[in-house]
Amino acid sequence: MSASFTPFVLTFDNKNNGDDMSNASEAPTPDDGLNLTDNENTGPVLAADGTPLKRSLGRALRRQKLRALMLIAPLLIFVLLTFIAPIADMLFRSVENQIVSETLPRTVVALDDWDSTTGELPSEAVYEAAYYDIFIAAERKLHTRLGSRLNYELTGASSLFRKSGRGLDDLGEVYQDQFEDLNEAWEDGETWALLMGSGDWQDKAYAWEKSSGDLAPKLELREGIEELLPKTAAAYSSFANFVRVDDGDNPATEDPWSPVYTAFWQDLTGGATVASYSGPEAELLMEAANAAGGFESTTFSEGFAGIDKDWASTPIWQTIKTYSPKYTSGYFLNSVDMQKTPDGPELRDANERIYGILFKRTMFMSMVITISCIMLGYPVAWILANLPARTANLLMILVLLPFWTSLLVRTSAWKVMLQQQGVINDVLVWLGLVGDGDRLVMINNQFGTIVAMTHILLPFMILPLYSVMQTIPPTYLRAAKSLGATNWTAFWRVYFPQSVPGIGAGSILVFILSIGYYITPEIVGGTTGTFISNRIAYHISSSLNWGLAAALGTILLAVVMILYWAYDKIVGIDNVKLG
Amino acid sequence: MVDTASREAFVEFERVQKSYDGETLVVKDLNLALPKGEFLTMLGPSGSGKTTCLMMLAGFETATHGDIRLDGVAINNIPPHKRGIGMVFQNYALFPHMTVAENLSFPLEVRKIGKSDREKKVKRALEMVQMGDFGGRRPAQLSGGQQQRIALARALVFEAELVLMDEPLGALDKQLREHMQFEIKRIADNLGITVVYVTHDQTEALTMSDRVAVFNDGKIQQLAPPDTLYEAPENSFVAQFIGENNTLEGKVREITNGVALVELDNGDLIDAKPINVSKPGERTRVSIRPERVEFNLDRLEEGSHTLKAEVQEFIYMGDIFRTRLKVAGKDDFIIKTRNAPDQVRLKPGEVVEIGWQAEDCRALDAN
Ligand SMILES: Nc1ncnc2c1ncn2[C@@H]1O[C@H](COP(=O)(O)OP(=O)(O)OP(=O)(O)O)[C@@H](O)[C@H]1O
Numbered sequence: 001m002s003a004s005f006t007p008f009v010l011t012f013d014n015k016n017n018g019d020d021m022s023n024a025s026e027a028p029t030p031d032d033g034l035n036l037t038d039n040e041n042t043g044p045v046l047a048a049d050g051t052p053l054k055r056s057l058g059r060a061l062r063r064q065k066l067r068a069l070m071l072i073a074p075l076l077i078f079v080l081l082t083f084i085a086p087i088a089d090m091l092f093r094s095v096e097n098q099i100v101s102e103t104l105p106r107t108v109v110a111l112d113d114w115d116s117t118t119g120e121l122p123s124e125a126v127y128e129a130a131y132y133d134i135f136i137a138a139e140r141k142l143h144t145r146l147g148s149r150l151n152y153e154l155t156g157a158s159s160l161f162r163k164s165g166r167g168l169d170d171l172g173e174v175y176q177d178q179f180e181d182l183n184e185a186w187e188d189g190e191t192w193a194l195l196m197g198s199g200d201w202q203d204k205a206y207a208w209e210k211s212s213g214d215l216a217p218k219l220e221l222r223e224g225i226e227e228l229l230p231k232t233a234a235a236y237s238s239f240a241n242f243v244r245v246d247d248g249d250n251p252a253t254e255d256p257w258s259p260v261y262t263a264f265w266q267d268l269t270g271g272a273t274v275a276s277y278s279g280p281e282a283e284l285l286m287e288a289a290n291a292a293g294g295f296e297s298t299t300f301s302e303g304f305a306g307i308d309k310d311w312a313s314t315p316i317w318q319t320i321k322t323y324s325p326k327y328t329s330g331y332f333l334n335s336v337d338m339q340k341t342p343d344g345p346e347l348r349d350a351n352e353r354i355y356g357i358l359f360k361r362t363m364f365m366s367m368v369i370t371i372s373c374i375m376l377g378y379p380v381a382w383i384l385a386n387l388p389a390r391t392a393n394l395l396m397i398l399v400l401l402p403f404w405t406s407l408l409v410r411t412s413a414w415k416v417m418l419q420q421q422g423v424i425n426d427v428l429v430w431l432g433l434v435g436d437g438d439r440l441v442m443i444n445n446q447f448g449t450i451v452a453m454t455h456i457l458l459p460f461m462i463l464p465l466y467s468v469m470q471t472i473p474p475t476y477l478r479a480a481k482s483l484g485a486t487n488w489t490a491f492w493r494v495y496f497p498q499s500v501p502g503i504g505a506g507s508i509l510v511f512i513l514s515i516g517y518y519i520t521p522e523i524v525g526g527t528t529g530t531f532i533s534n535r536i537a538y539h540i541s542s543s544l545n546w547g548l549a550a551a552l553g554t555i556l557l558a559v560v561m562i563l564y565w566a567y568d569k570i571v572g573i574d575n576v577k578l579g
Numbered sequence: 580m581v582d583t584a585s586r587e588a589f590v591e592f593e594r595v596q597k598s599y600d601g602e603t604l605v606v607k608d609l610n611l612a613l614p615k616g617e618f619l620t621m622l623g624p625s626g627s628g629k630t631t632c633l634m635m636l637a638g639f640e641t642a643t644h645g646d647i648r649l650d651g652v653a654i655n656n657i658p659p660h661k662r663g664i665g666m667v668f669q670n671y672a673l674f675p676h677m678t679v680a681e682n683l684s685f686p687l688e689v690r691k692i693g694k695s696d697r698e699k700k701v702k703r704a705l706e707m708v709q710m711g712d713f714g715g716r717r718p719a720q721l722s723g724g725q726q727q728r729i730a731l732a733r734a735l736v737f738e739a740e741l742v743l744m745d746e747p748l749g750a751l752d753k754q755l756r757e758h759m760q761f762e763i764k765r766i767a768d769n770l771g772i773t774v775v776y777v778t779h780d781q782t783e784a785l786t787m788s789d790r791v792a793v794f795n796d797g798k799i800q801q802l803a804p805p806d807t808l809y810e811a812p813e814n815s816f817v818a819q820f821i822g823e824n825n826t827l828e829g830k831v832r833e834i835t836n837g838v839a840l841v842e843l844d845n846g847d848l849i850d851a852k853p854i855n856v857s858k859p860g861e862r863t864r865v866s867i868r869p870e871r872v873e874f875n876l877d878r879l880e881e882g883s884h885t886l887k888a889e890v891q892e893f894i895y896m897g898d899i900f901r902t903r904l905k906v907a908g909k910d911d912f913i914i915k916t917r918n919a920p921d922q923v924r925l926k927p928g929e930v931v932e933i934g935w936q937a938e939d940c941r942a943l944d945a946n
Pocket residue numbers: 599600605623624625626627628629630631632779
């Protein structure tokens with residue numbers, strides 16, 4: 001029940017009466033003489049202690065308000081924590097999209113310059129950025145998460161990223177192997193630490209003990225190395241940081257990962273003035289610089305294309321670029337069967353549209369359920385309201401009985417009743433009204449959902465109706481009849497209008513509850529009788545597309561609020577009475 | 580009861596009984612006939628069956644036994660909406676969701692009267708109760724007195740010949756009530772309608788009605804014009820219920836020349852007019868109005884019996900003086916005297932002789 005229950009607060013006041021009374025004395029009336037009016041107006045009124053009365057009244061009221069606030073504080077906090085905060089979180093999630101820019105920071109920046117509409121592939125720089133980003137993401141095991149996020153927008157993105165996580169390692173290993181073949185020293189983590197790190201840092205790093213519980217000392221780059229080998233420095237820093245933080249190991253003793261070699265090769269072939277370097281391992285560096293030019297190599301784009309040809313086509317890059325901002329309207333567009341394209345939002349193909357249908361179905365079925373509840377509940381409430389209190393209370397128990405039975409039991413009972421081999425079909429067949437061959441299909445479709453939900457929500461209609469009807473004195477009906485109205489006219493013109501607030505309250509309750517109902521449609525709805533909430537539940541628990549679920553939920557919330565607002569405009573919310 | 584008078588009667592109850600629970604009779608053997616144009620008030624204590632009678636007449640309750648006739652036609656089986664009886668309910672029962680004008684045009688609409696006609700009649704009815712400007716208001720925006728007038732207008736607007744009013748002024752304050760009593764009476768007289776009016780305020784009953792039916796215990800105790808009711812109550816219930824009244828209890832000693840000599844329980848003798856007593860030895864309760872008691876013995880007939888009275892309290896009430904005396908062992912004997920220049924003001928502790936004309940003192944039943 002909890003998933004479908006919308007906490008709901010109705011306020012009602014009778015301010016109308018009070019306000020309008022004030023102008024009741026405009027026109028002269030025969031009994032005007034009986035009303036004493038006191039219209040004297042003399043400056044601000046002072047309290048006994050000389051302060052203006054208004055202020056001392058305000059002070060007194062403030063204390064009262066404070067005390068009242070303390071009384072409601074527990075509930076307020078509870079509501080804040082369990083209702084307002086989750087809703088705020090949901091609203092946030094429906095637009096939040098930081099995962100792309102956080103996982104692929106360099107790629108997102110590099111893609112800025114790429115015009116996705118031309119149909120050309122992005123530049124080599126983008127592939128290079130993506131190489132480092134995805135490699136690090138893969139080490140952190142974040143690439144699959146990003147894959148599934150992008151998979152919502154582009155089918156296949158998930159497996160593409162999973163594959164690439166492995167493939168990119170091979171790409172770097174080409175260089176790693178060649179450097180290591182050149183000199184075994186490059187295999188050694190300490191060689192790299194000596195070359196890249198400052199002396200200070202090395203001392204600290206070698207002194208560090210894993211068992212101390214602290215993180216290893218933070219990498220300090222050797223002076224000048226960043227200018228000499230910029231990409232290597234960046235790649236080594238990332239590596240050192242990962243080893244230090246994620247693995248909790250000592251970067252000075254760990255062997256670097258392959259992108260460091262790739263970066264190193266890039267730097268050496270990119271015209272690094274190695275000769276100017278005079279620090280430790282200068283000879284080794286010189287040797288590598290001389291050899292690097294003759295290494296076997298590929299471009300990044302070729303490397304990516306080698307992993308999967310999807311990398312060599314535009315859609316994946318378009319998708320990454322479209323979803324690179326921190327906030328996105330993509331989930332909402334998705335919720336209304338649209339998608340983001342390089343040319344702006346577009347409607348999806350007709351066979352991919354599902355949410356529009358689901359929203360419409362949810363609205364339509366909730367309406368049908370509400371109307372059925374009114375039809376069934378009104379006469380019952382009428383009878384209850386017009387019976388002597390004792391009998392009414394007894395019958396009220398029957399109305400409330402469903403509340404005391406588990407929702408699942410009630411819904412399952414309907415399954416037993418309505419299924420093709422169920423009680424109702426059996427009876428119909430037995431009576432000969434329906435042939436044994438063509439038993440009625442009454443469950444796992446809209447009909448089943450409407451029947452079961454009408455039954456479940458009926459008390460929410462009867463209770464407000466009953467309490468409103470109880471307050472309508474029977475003399476009104478008598479008065480109408482004495483004035484010449486038939487029973488029907490008296491009911492329709494006099495009783496019914498006065499029971500409308502009850503219908504209003506009941507309808508709001510039933511409609512809003514059913515719009516968000518989930519368990520019953522899930523059990524008896526089949527495929528044609530499910531609601532939008534079932535889809536939301538699916539995205540929350542199965543597809544894990546929380547953003548989309550949040551967007552759907554937000555739209556649902558907005559629809560309810562719009563309906564509520566419209567109801568207020570048309571009927572007036574102070575016409576809603578729960579008792 | 581089937582005589583010539585009843586054939587002319589406009590409204591007639593004949594041997595009507597009513598029981599809600601099948602155990603007790605709320606209305607016992609009610610016989611009542613009223614001619615067209617009469618203003619009849621049903622007066623009685625709470626629970627005496629007044630509303631029940633009205634509801635039977637309006638058709639919301641069915642008589643357990645007996646006939647109710649309207650204009651000579653038995654209406655027992657006519658549904659309420661076909662009886663054409665206007666009704667003003669105790670709490671007005673103005674429809675809260677309709678404006679005043681809509682309330683008034685409701686009975687006309689259900690009678691399928693054309694729009695322009697309807698508007699004319701509504702306007703006329705509103706003007707009749709001096710509420711012409713209030714057509715657009717809702718009942719909740721009216722004061723009690725205004726609501727009452729609208730309820731009256733609504734009962735009259737479809738030109739019912741018979742209008743029933745169930746304590747219509749019960750919720751109003753004294754001043755407004757008096758004003759409305761006058762108003763209702765004026766309108767009823769102008770339109771010549773027949774009114775059955777229910778109240779338990781006896782002043783209201785006396786000032787407004789042509790005849791008053793005093794109810795008690797499901798029976799009409801007395802049906803008479805107000806003055807008769809006040810001056811010649813037929814039993815001690817009526818005597819006590821209507822107006823202020825002094826009672827003394829005793830036994831009839833003898834009846835001569837239409838004057839009963841009553842021996843009070845303390846042995847004193849008084850003269851009274853025998854009403855419900857016929858032979859010596861019967862117990863009786865004598866009733867005398869406070870304003871008919873004399874303590875200026877010169878004004879009494881020679882040989883009248885007098886009683887000793889000790890003044891307990893003197894209350895100045897402006898137009899009258901009200902003096903409480905201790906008479907025949909009871910200290911709740913009231914006399915009222917007019918505030919005139921030569922009027923004596925009795926002082927507490929004083930002992931005076933009091934007496935009265937024999938015909939002002941009525942010897943009634945003892946219970
Ligand atoms: N619907 C009912 N069911 C059962 N008993 C009823 C019903 N209506 C009235 N009575 C009983 O019938 C008796 C007469 O009621 P009724 O309403 O006629 O009194 P009334 O004279 O109008 O009193 P009041 O001055 O208080 O209005 C009362 O004892 C009351 O309890």
